[in-house]
Amino acid sequence: MSTRVVALGLLGLLWLASPQAAGRSYDLAPLEVATDVYVFMGADEHFSFANGGNIVNTGFIVGDDGVIVIDSGPSKQYGEAMRRAISRVTDKPLAQVFISHFHPDHFLGNQGFAGTPISALPDTVRGIRTQGELFNDAMYRLVGPWMKGTEVVVPEEMPFRSRMRVAGRNLRLLELSGHSGSDLAVFDEKSGVLFAADSVFFERTPTTPHADITQWLRDLDVLTGIPFRVLVPGHGPVVKDQRAIEQTAAYLRWLHDSLKSRAQQGDSMAEVLAPDASGQAFFDLAVFAEEYRRSVAHLYPAIEQDALREGRVEQSEP
Amino acid sequence: MACRFLTAALRAGISFRLHRAPVCLLVIVGLIAADASAAGDQAVADPLDSPMWNEMQQRLLGGHPVVFDERVRVIAPVSAEDSLNVPVKIDASAIDHVQRIVVFADLNPITRILEFEPMQARPVISLNFKVQQATPLRAAVLDGNQVWRVGGVLLDASGGGCTQPSVGSAESDWADQLGEVSARLWRRDEGQRLRLRIMHPMDTGLAASIPEFYIERVEISNPAGEPLALIHLYEPVAENPTLSIDLPGQIAALGVRLFARDNNGNRVSARVLP
Numbered sequence: 001m002s003t004r005v006v007a008l009g010l011l012g013l014l015w016l017a018s019p020q021a022a023g024r025s026y027d028l029a030p031l032e033v034a035t036d037v038y039v040f041m042g043a044d045e046h047f048s049f050a051n052g053g054n055i056v057n058t059g060f061i062v063g064d065d066g067v068i069v070i071d072s073g074p075s076k077q078y079g080e081a082m083r084r085a086i087s088r089v090t091d092k093p094l095a096q097v098f099i100s101h102f103h104p105d106h107f108l109g110n111q112g113f114a115g116t117p118i119s120a121l122p123d124t125v126r127g128i129r130t131q132g133e134l135f136n137d138a139m140y141r142l143v144g145p146w147m148k149g150t151e152v153v154v155p156e157e158m159p160f161r162s163r164m165r166v167a168g169r170n171l172r173l174l175e176l177s178g179h180s181g182s183d184l185a186v187f188d189e190k191s192g193v194l195f196a197a198d199s200v201f202f203e204r205t206p207t208t209p210h211a212d213i214t215q216w217l218r219d220l221d222v223l224t225g226i227p228f229r230v231l232v233p234g235h236g237p238v239v240k241d242q243r244a245i246e247q248t249a250a251y252l253r254w255l256h257d258s259l260k261s262r263a264q265q266g267d268s269m270a271e272v273l274a275p276d277a278s279g280q281a282f283f284d285l286a287v288f289a290e291e292y293r294r295s296v297a298h299l300y301p302a303i304e305q306d307a308l309r310e311g312r313v314e315q316s317e318p
Numbered sequence: 319m320a321c322r323f324l325t326a327a328l329r330a331g332i333s334f335r336l337h338r339a340p341v342c343l344l345v346i347v348g349l350i351a352a353d354a355s356a357a358g359d360q361a362v363a364d365p366l367d368s369p370m371w372n373e374m375q376q377r378l379l380g381g382h383p384v385v386f387d388e389r390v391r392v393i394a395p396v397s398a399e400d401s402l403n404v405p406v407k408i409d410a411s412a413i414d415h416v417q418r419i420v421v422f423a424d425l426n427p428i429t430r431i432l433e434f435e436p437m438q439a440r441p442v443i444s445l446n447f448k449v450q451q452a453t454p455l456r457a458a459v460l461d462g463n464q465v466w467r468v469g470g471v472l473l474d475a476s477g478g479g480c481t482q483p484s485v486g487s488a489e490s491d492w493a494d495q496l497g498e499v500s501a502r503l504w505r506r507d508e509g510q511r512l513r514l515r516i517m518h519p520m521d522t523g524l525a526a527s528i529p530e531f532y533i534e535r536v537e538i539s540n541p542a543g544e545p546l547a548l549i550h551l552y553e554p555v556a557e558n559p560t561l562s563i564d565l566p567g568q569i570a571a572l573g574v575r576l577f578a579r580d581n582n583g584n585r586v587s588a589r590v591l592p
Contacts, residue, residue, distance in 0.1 A: 312592075
């Protein structure tokens, strides 16, 4: 009797400990954005215990004889859920996973794709190798139990080629660097779908922890010239026109110019935490308040130093 | 007496064994509770509900009455994006005859961040500092009636800012730039805004085998040498301290002189032209 109670109790504990039982499953539903091209849309939110880090758009292309995956998501559980969802759409084998850049919501699902080549640009691989563990730790703090079992799987270095044929699809690869220092965008010529990753955000405030704004604006010019029919941004809804590129560029230009002008007026970093009214058009973008404040921390130190250097100082040996 | 012991225990606990801090803290909280009940009516309820408040009050604000006052504005982010460089502005311009402003973070291993004697400046200062973990961040303002008026906010942080080595000390040429000043004066509504930055590692002494090394004092005076403001810095001030103050009217119209000194006796002297 008592052993049965204990056994049942243990079973109960196991049941409680499983992610599904606790209501923790990603429920990834593929959205077909063009024939044979699918996107898993993330929430327009910040990382939280409620969303498990599912704030990112990942996707896949069903080619002639295999599947091409773009980004693996924020956790092992997400990568596995993605793989299951793909297998419900097609029974073709996985051919190739591309990782767009080294931010944690884009590559920590790699464990879900064991056995498939996972590739990224050389600087992305370097970034994951040096900072992947830090990101993984930070994600445990931000989304908690969803990260269970997640470990860093470093992708293989992909020597950059502007064109590649994978699973019968002609892909154009774009090597960009403004968002994170090494940013891959993938254009599928047959469907006309451009996976822009985090070089483009839409209706969601762009993030800047490793951004070079000037370079990022140049990257957006490059993307404008791609003859896409559908654009999948890294975060936010899919679009069929230039709106997402234009919005990202307008926000970045405002961010840079307003920080610069406030540095030139002598504002301190704490004062700049309150955004300039000139940015009102962006205040309604998802997570604006948080992302703007983070961007101040990322960008203002260098911008204010430039303004301070213009001051007139005579320094003498005391 | 209990307080003195607490201080010693706190220092020992935190500087030698950071990972034992929770245990240490429990002991301290217990002792503080005992101490507070002994102090009777003098205890002031803390709006930020910090376990360290009584300790902070006794250690940093001893000898004068203390009240919480929302007019002491502490402007900082809700959470620290870079724990090595958290911006904060203290604005006590609604308080009359400010003599001194003490900026501190209850749960930092080194709690005191900076003290500002505004003298002829407005009682407003911006700075950046290092944070170790989520903590109350406060400013205590000593007014003309010798009353401490305290304002504060909660700051969330994933932390580690105080026990990390400075970025500069990892580079081989940091010494070449030691003490280098960049500064600028702006004419603004509040008078002349002075912003200054002094290259310095500001090492806390809490990172393994890097001794404490920080600027202790920055004096601002007019070109004739008359003092305008005095700032005492402590270890938590961020690397390459960047400070902003406001000098009313015409007192900085001809520029200012700046003298600084670190705990190793290095001196910095510069003139900032308008």
